[in-house]
Amino acid sequence: xxxxxxxxxxxxxxxxxxxxxxxxxxxxxxxxxxxxxxxxxxxxxxxxxxxxxxxxxxxxxxxxxxxxxxxxxxxxxxxxxxxxxxxxxxxxxxxxxxxxxxxxxxxxxxxxxxxxx
Numbered sequence: 001x002x003x004x005x006x007x008x009x010x011x012x013x014x015x016x017x018x019x020x021x022x023x024x025x026x027x028x029x030x031x032x033x034x035x036x037x038x039x040x041x042x043x044x045x046x047x048x049x050x051x052x053x054x055x056x057x058x059x060x061x062x063x064x065x066x067x068x069x070x071x072x073x074x075x076x077x078x079x080x081x082x083x084x085x086x087x088x089x090x091x092x093x094x095x096x097x098x099x100x101x102x103x104x105x106x107x108x109x110x111x112x113x114x115x116x117x
Contacts, residue, residue, distance in 0.1 A: 034053060
């Protein structure tokens with residue numbers, strides 16, 4: 001059992017960095033998406049506010065996805081595509097519940113996260 005525990009520790013080392021990189025990537029992509037959306041729909045407001053809003057939303061969504069993925073990596077003691085599948089499903093459905101409850105701003109992000117599983 002000791003060898004199994006040792007390999008599990010090796011798999012989860014560095015999870016903070018992986019989660020931070022995915023959240024940062026979500027912020028950058030979200031800012032870009034906000035600026036593009038604002039260019040095509042001026043009714044969304046200024047490009048800066050739309051970019052900041054979508055950057056924050058995307059960072060939260062991808063940060064939640066990454067932390068869920070790392071939790072599955074710790075539970076299964078392996079880096080498997082199934083971890084990504086389960087993390088995407090859980091995170092996407094959690095954000096979809098927010099949509100159903102009235103938080104419509106998470107609609108695109110929920111679909112984005114669920115589709116990347």
